[in-house]
Amino acid sequence: MDSDLERKRLASNHYIAKDAAGGKLVLAPVNFTQPVKVLDSTTADGTWLLDLATDLLTAPDGAAHVFVGTDINPVPFPAQPPSNFAFHVQDINKE
Numbered sequence: 694m695d696s697d698l699e700r701k702r703l704a705s706n707h708y709i710a711k712d713a714a715g716g717k718l719v720l721a722p723v724n725f726t727q728p729v730k731v732l733d734s735t736t737a738d739g740t741w742l743l744d745l746a747t748d749l750l751t752a753p754d755g756a757a758h759v760f761v762g763t764d765i766n767p768v769p770f771p772a773q774p775p776s777n778f779a780f781h782v783q784d785i786n787k788e
């Protein structure tokens with residue numbers, strides 16, 4: 694996914710899926726009132742992770758969460774992510 698067009702297409706898919714889920718980014722019963730570490734495997738450009746962080750910043754201790762994105766391709770990773778973000782290259786078929 695090296696093309697800007699493909700990155701934008703995936704970002705559009707994110708907002709379509711979010712809308713279909715009633716604006717919710719997390720459907721699992723996760724307690725975000727405590728600091729948590731969130732992993733977004735195959736994150737691409739981290740759209741979901743960044744959007745979730747934006748939502749959680751309005752919650753108590755939202756800034757205390759840690760957000761980790763992994764993908765086999767680092768090209769779309771944000772150049773200057775927030776300090777509580779980390780992006781790593783990882784192939785899900787390997788340990």
Ligand SMILES: C[S@@+](CC[C@H](N)C(=O)[O-])C[C@H]1O[C@@H](n2cnc3c(N)ncnc32)[C@H](O)[C@@H]1O
Pocket residue numbers: 694703704706707734735736737738740741763764765766783784785786
């Ligand atoms: C359809 S995109 C999903 C992007 C994003 N999660 C989203 O929902 O918009 C699939 C992503 O999987 C990554 N990917 C493909 N094979 C992979 C592998 N073996 N290990 C890790 N990431 C992989 C691609 O680089 C691409 O960013």
